[in-house]
Amino acid sequence: MRIGLVTNWARQCGIAEYSRYLADALAEARVEVAVLARDNPATASASAPQGALTVCPCWSSTDLSGVLSAADDLRLDLLHFQHEFSFFPTDQLCGLVRQATGRGLRCVATLHSVARYRAATARLGMLADALIIHAEEHRPDLPDHDLYASRIAVIPQGTPLFPRACRSEVRREMGIRSRCVLATFGFLRSYKGLEDVLDAVSLVARDIEDVTWLVFSSLHDDTAEGLRVYWELRRRAASLGLLRHLRIYTEFLPLPELGRLLQAADIIVLYYRPVPHITASSGAGRAALATGRPVVVADMSYFADLGEEVVKVEPEDPRLLGSTLLNLWSDPARRAALARRAEAKSADTAWPVVAHAHRALYERVIADSVVPELLASAALRQ
Numbered sequence: 301m302r303i304g305l306v307t308n309w310a311r312q313c314g315i316a317e318y319s320r321y322l323a324d325a326l327a328e329a330r331v332e333v334a335v336l337a338r339d340n341p342a343t344a345s346a347s348a349p350q351g352a353l354t355v356c357p358c359w360s361s362t363d364l365s366g367v368l369s370a371a372d373d374l375r376l377d378l379l380h381f382q383h384e385f386s387f388f389p390t391d392q393l394c395g396l397v398r399q400a401t402g403r404g405l406r407c408v409a410t411l412h413s414v415a416r417y418r419a420a421t422a423r424l425g426m427l428a429d430a431l432i433i434h435a436e437e438h439r440p441d442l443p444d445h446d447l448y449a450s451r452i453a454v455i456p457q458g459t460p461l462f463p464r465a466c467r468s469e470v471r472r473e474m475g476i477r478s479r480c481v482l483a484t485f486g487f488l489r490s491y492k493g494l495e496d497v498l499d500a501v502s503l504v505a506r507d508i509e510d511v512t513w514l515v516f517s518s519l520h521d522d523t524a525e526g527l528r529v530y531w532e533l534r535r536r537a538a539s540l541g542l543l544r545h546l547r548i549y550t551e552f553l554p555l556p557e558l559g560r561l562l563q564a565a566d567i568i569v570l571y572y573r574p575v576p577h578i579t580a581s582s583g584a585g586r587a588a589l590a591t592g593r594p595v596v597v598a599d600m601s602y603f604a605d606l607g608e609e610v611v612k613v614e615p616e617d618p619r620l621l622g623s624t625l626l627n628l629w630s631d632p633a634r635r636a637a638l639a640r641r642a643e644a645k646s647a648d649t650a651w652p653v654v655a656h657a658h659r660a661l662y663e664r665v666i667a668d669s670v671v672p673e674l675l676a677s678a679a680l681r682q
Contacts, residue, residue: 302332303662304371307382309337309355312518312552314487314583315382315412321458321555323353325655331662334374336367338387361388364396371405378406378662383424384413390420397427406665408432410455413580414441422447429665434581435605441579453661456605458654459586459646462559470564478512480504480629483565483593485516485558486584488526488550492517493571493598494533496618500571502540503622508629511545514565518552555587562591566629570597573615581605590646594638596624609641 303326307319319335326333339357354374358366371379379400381393397407409424410432425431425448432453439445439452471481482501486492494515501513515533519526530550537546553561562568568588582602588595589609597603599612606612611628613621628635 301378301662301666302334302374302376304334304336304367304374304376304379305382306336306359306367306379307338308384308387309335309357311338312487312520315384315387317555318412318457318583319382321460321651322655322658325458325651326658327353328652329655329659331655331659334370334376336370336379339366359388361386364388364392367396368399368403368405371400376405377666378408378429380658380662381407381409383409383411385415390424394420394423394427397424401427401429406662408661408665410434411438411442413578414438415578419443425451429668430661432661437601437604438579438581441601455654455657455661456649457581457583457586458651459649460555460559460590461646461650462556462563462590462592464592465560465563467563467566470560474561474564476512476514476564478510480508480511481514481565482511482567482569482625483514483516483562484569484571485562485587486570487520488517488529489520490525490529491573491575492529493573493615494529495536496573496616496621497569497571498533498536498540498542498546499618500569500622500625501545502542503619504625504629505542505545507626513542513546514561515546515548516553516558516561517548518550559587559591562588563593565591565593566635567625568593568595569621569625570595570603571613571615571621572598572600572602574598574600579604585610586646586649589642592639592643594628594635595642596621596628606645609638609645611638 305319305323308316309319323333323335334354334356337355337357339360356370358370400407407428408430409428421442422444430451430453432455434457436454484497505511537543570584570588579601585597585603585606595610597610597612598615600615611624613624
């Protein structure tokens with residue numbers, strides 16, 4: 301079984317990081333994987349075997365034609381698209397899937413976000429052999445999902461397994477002496493709610509003077525937005541007298557290194573703001589759980605697949621977030637219980653487990669001789 305993973309690769313991108321973990325775990329599960337990567341300077345020199353992987357840069361956001369040529373050259377059995385709307389238009393992807401299945405290639409697509417208003421998503425669901433979503437809660441947001449319900453597979457985000465680090469040792473390495481340390485991470489984007497967390501930290505600082513908030517947030521491809529968020533955060537921190545409580549790290553860190561540094565925290569906070577019409581699953585939530593630290597998240601679709609292993613707070617309510625953080629920090633027994641639940645959830649969704657779920661899906665799809673478009677046509681006639 302030879303799988304072509306069509307994805308962003310070797311970029312500062314959450315999906316590129318996700319794809320790297322998935323590809324490595326699939327290789328460990330004895331699935332032969334080739335990466336059909338987005339063509340960019342970072343992957344231009346990567347069109348050669350990399351360990352157990354072959355990486356072939358062959359497509360751009362405006363031209364997917366190289367995917368089929370690469371699939372022929374590599375003699376692939378199945379294409380697995382890591383789909384995000386900013387990578388390529390869904391209509392263009394649907395055309396490619398139609399061509400691929402017409403040539404006997406099986407096609408699977410993982411939806412890293414679901415736009416409820418995009419009818420092309422329904423067309424993709426009816427053309428592909430399988431459509432992967434990360435949480436059952438996202439199914440109702442798939443347009444016309446009843447037409448392709450049998451081909452929807454729920455496979456959770458994989459969770460990395462970070463080695464445990466001593467909190468006091470990591471703090472000493474970072475030069476942190478505060479009693480209370482909070483941490484947030486992820487790209488500098490406006491919807492990440494960093495200003496709301498800052499307002500919550502200002503409330504925490506009234507009760508705990510020696511509190512430090514660590515922000516590990518590098519610039520996204522849209523550097524203009526990232527710089528705007530960065531300077532707005534610093535300006536607001538200055539106006540609130542919180543600059544001494546704030547540490548911002550803007551270097552993009554490999555996930556294992558980030559996982560170690562996050563273990564300096566008492567609590568990890570991911571307090572996103574709602575994004576209209578978009579449903580997604582947060583890989584950051586899984587990485588936060590993997591640190592073994594208690595995690596506080598916004599109660600929204602990005603974290604719908606997380607349950608009692610996290611604390612959920614209504615979004616855009618800094619006062620409520622601040623009181624939640626204070627109560628949690630002052631309750632070591634509750635924090636320890638959350639950490640234990642996080643450990644259990646991480647084991648259940650570790651990348652080897654998720655890779656085996658993918659392998660089982662690939663085997664089922666390849667064994668199925670029914671052409672998806674015939675099923676789609678029958679469904680539309682009903």
